[in-house]
Amino acid sequence: MNRWPFRSAVLLLLALVSPLACAAPSEPALIPLPAQMQRDEGRFVVSDATPVVAEGEAARQAAKYFVEHANTTQKLALRVSAGPAKRAIVFAIDPKASTNSEGYALQVRADGATVKASDPRGLFYGAVTLWQLLESDGGAVQAPAVRIDDAPRFAWRGLMLDTARHFRSVDEVKRLLDALALHKLNTFHWHLTDDQGWRIEIKKYPKLTGIGGCRFPAGDGGVDPNTGEPRPYCGFYTQDQIRDVVRYAAERHITIVPEIDVPGHAQAAIAAYPELGVLGTRPPVSNEWGVNTYLFNVEESTFRFLEDVLDEVSDLFPGTYIHLGGDEAVKDQWVSSARVQERMRELGVKNEAQMQSYMIARLEKHLEIKRKRLIGWDEILEGGLPPQATVMSWRGTEGGIAAAQQNHDVVMSPVSHLYLDYLQTTSANEPPGRPATISLQKLYDYEPVPAALDAAQKKHILGVQANVWTEHMRSFARVQHAIFPRVAALAEIAWSPAKAKNFDDFRSRLPAQLLRYDALGIAYAKTPFEAEIAADADGGRDAKVSLSNPLGYPIRYTTDGRAPTASSPLYERPFEVPLPSRVRAAAFADGRMLAPASERALDAAALRTRTDEELTMCSNSLMLRLEDDGPADGERVIFNVDIFNPCWRWDGADLDGIAAVRVRAGRIPYFFQLAHDEPHRKFQPARSAHGELVIRAGCDGETLASLPLPAQPEKDGFLTLDAKLPGASGRRDLCFYFTGDTRPTMWAIDRVTLVPR
Incomplete structure (x- = not known):
């Protein structure tokens, strides 16, 4: 990747050898990092009077998107116009701009800026990059002179949200789609059904939402505090709401992949229609987390039910893929059911793994009629898989490797690196979450293309996706905490060239991204940017204090109770303070505090x-x-x-x-x-x-x-x-x-x- 033109390189050399030479221009803090970027001298000043010119409808939509975000975050009053103008920002479709439909060419000079692409998608991503280039330190809004030729590494750049465990409103889903678009992600995997709730209206089967859309939470959470009566937790999306969200996503060049989970994670559906289950009895909609044992049965009537559901789902979602789950289907109910065993013999199926494979294959054929492709979690490999099916590898990289070696397309989504419901720091301020820690750096360091694959097999890796399971996320604030800023690292994995990835460089660009989050009202996690304070008195009159930050940002501190500033002492090594003391500390970048200062009162009682x-x-x-x-x-x-x-x-x-x-x-x-x-x-x-x-x-x-x-x-x-x-x-x-x-x-x-x- 060529990130410096020859002239800039010469200026950099002069700056190193001569104290009188001008410093070379710094690089813009773009996330994800573009494929090719050349920085030049000079800056383009943008004001309310700067013309924003769009040539054609596709260009007008991209320009409008740029203007909306520039006006919001930079307090400008830009408007989109149609005619030629001087010192303008120009958006245009140009068949020669890029050979990739999502690629674009962007140039900023002192007298204007242009964004060109061969496809509306590329023009949209160029608009996102130009918005990120805008800088203001309280004075004029400027964009650095730069030339960018950019295109994504992977075609599938996704994030999954589970709205079955905890329901999110249409407005909240849209806010998330807005944020995904600004990270150049193009796939939203929508987990709509599970044991704990059925969240999508199916006209032919109204009980799916009427009964399956509600559960009674365990313990006090399921009791109305005013009446003492049971209080249900309910929610689902009407088909009109689904269409609205699909349209909204498409305007941001995001494809929605709906998930209807089979044969497991089916308890909410069976609660609505007990005849779909193995036991023939009506269970409650589950209010427990983990791996439940309820499975769909394998009767012909159940296949017709699933096909009817998929017909309505296919009509709602115009994208290529329908996700059929297939994960964590504990086969105990099938094993112990005489009727299921009889049915397996009728179908010539040898074991339960092949029974699941039969179900997946049959539904895959039905999806073909609707001109859809099946995708499922890597368990669908067990027992055999139709050749057209795509595998989402979650239990590690092994499923993805096996699928690619069998010539199946693959989306890499391993629990080890890309599950955002896992905790991201050890801070006491982390909200509820799952075990282990998936830090920002661990996620960033993930490489989606396994070295075990040969060149032909590597072409089956469609891309990468992070997943957000919401068992422990009662609020949208918790969803945002889980996703941001880790989604910025995901964006760089999915978009930027592998050889360009460098965590230290990414970390240096991240504070600028946080400012964008602040301007857009995104409630990102503060815990990765906190200063952690550890102390040990060792029975004496003094305490030894150690400070740390999960991302290694510089820490400044005080011991007199005052708030730390950019001029407070810089933490370099553990230090001692007398008891009692009050230590306050914060991580800084570019002279700015990255998170509220941490505070710890140190006295004999607190240390016990x-x-x-x-x-x-x-x-x-x-x-x-x-x-x-x-x-x-x-x-x-x-x-x-x-x-x-x-x-x-x-x-x-x-x-x-x-x-x-x-x-x-x-x-x-x-x-x-x-x-x-x-x-x-x-x-x-x-x-x-x-x-x-x-x-x-x-x-x-x-x-x-x-x-x-x-x-x-x-x-x-x-x-x-x-x-x-x-x-x-x-x-x-x-x-x-x-x-x-x-x-x-x-x-x-x-x-x-x-x-x-």
């Missing part, structure tokens, strides 16, 4: 307390960040819990002078379906009516305390227990767990405090 975020899991089998079930509305307490082995550890607790340990705990519903992972769930049997809190010296050490638990927490939903530690001294690992089965409710630690003598 650990929150659940500061404790570690004893085995870390399946740690989730979970929220309480109440109140029904508003903010709730969040707990770090290992649902396979709920056990917390304070490593190296200083017990000198300590008389007792005070444990504050809450209780939440255990609402997880684990299917074949059920044997991994561990708990210690209770010895009294309601179980005990047990404290041990290390997870395998001696028992230091065991206190009986009450039947219920206090009125505030919490329980506080004091466990005496006679004769305790020195540094020891403390292990905390509650005995008794974790179902239907489980205790979870909120904080632990060492109580001095």
Whole structure:
């Protein structure tokens, strides 16, 4: 990639050898990075009077999009005009501009700017880039002189949103589509059906939304606080709303891929029409997370139902693909059903994996009649797959490799790097989420094309997609926290040349993207930009303080309680402060604070307390960040819990002078379906009516305390227990767990405090 013209390179060389030479122009902070960019000297000043000229309807639409965003973020009053003008911004369709339908050519000079493309899609992306080039430091709005020839690396640049678990309004979906377009993403995978809700109107089967569109949340969240009566959680999209969203997406050159999950994740559909299930009974719409066991049966009538559904879905979505799920279909119900086994023999199917394959193949043929292509999660490979089917590889890269080697097209979407419901930092300010951490850098470093594929097989990699599963996202703010700014890294993976990727360079451009988010009202995650404050008093009068930032941005701090500024001391190494002190710290870039300053009061009492975020899991089998079930509305307490082995550890607790340990705990519903992972769930049997809190010296050490638990927490939903530690001294690992089965409710630690003598 040529990112510097010869003249700029000469100026850079002169700047290095002569203190009087002018510095070379800096590069624009564009995300995603263009395929080719040449920076030149000079800048084009844009004002309210700058003409924006569009030649033809396609150009007018791209120009209008540019003007809207420039006016919003730069406080301009630009207008689109039709005629030629001097010192203008010009949008035009030019068949010679790019050989790629999504490519464009952009040039900014001191006397104007032009954006050209051979296709409206390319012109749209050129408009996005020109908008990003606009800069203002409180004075004139300017764009640097630059020449860009750009086109995407991958044709499929996608993001999936699950609206089955938690419903999002049409307005919120549109706001997300706006943001995807500004990252040059072109595919919105819409997860519309699951065990917890059926969200798309099907005219022929109104109970799918009438019954399947509502569930009763577990615990206090499913109770009306005013009446005490059960309160359902409901929501679905009418077909008119679907058409409106599809049109809105198309205007932004985004194709929507709807997902109707089969044969598993079907409990909401079976709740609406029990005859579709294996058991013949009506289950509730699920209010639990995890892997449920309900499957569609394999009767001819059920195939007709699914074909009817796909007919209506196909008519609503004009794109090429319909996603049929196929993931996590636990076959237990099929195995134990005499009727399903009989039906398999009738069809000549040897086993349950082939039965799923038969179902997928039959529905694929039906989609062909509607001129659609089937795409599904990588489990659809099991038992065989029609040659035209496309695979979305989520369980790792292996499914994608196997599919490409079998000449199937592939979209890479591995859970290891591209699941945005996973936590992105270890901050106590992270909202609820799934285990492990997928940081911005981990996502950015992902390479979608496996080295194991040969040149022909690599051509089957259509692109890349990130997924947002919303079990733990009750609000749109949480959805935005999960997506932004990680979607900026996804955009660069999907668009930019592989050889151009460099995380340090990306990180240097990211602060400018945050300013764009601020201007557009995008509630991006602040946690990657926080300063984390760690302290250890070690029993003395001073505390040693360590500061860190997940992305490595410079940190400035104060120890007198004042807010840090760009001129505050720069953190370079751990430092000591006397007790008591108040440390405040923040990460900075370009002289600007990237997130609100973190603050920690350091005194002897505070240093004797650990929150659940500061404790570690004893085995870390399946740690989730979970929220309480109440109140029904508003903010709730969040707990770090290992649902396979709920056990917390304070490593190296200083017990000198300590008389007792005070444990504050809450209780939440255990609402997880684990299917074949059920044997991994561990708990210690209770010895009294309601179980005990047990404290041990290390997870395998001696028992230091065991206190009986009450039947219920206090009125505030919490329980506080004091466990005496006679004769305790020195540094020891403390292990905390509650005995008794974790179902239907489980205790979870909120904080632990060492109580001095």
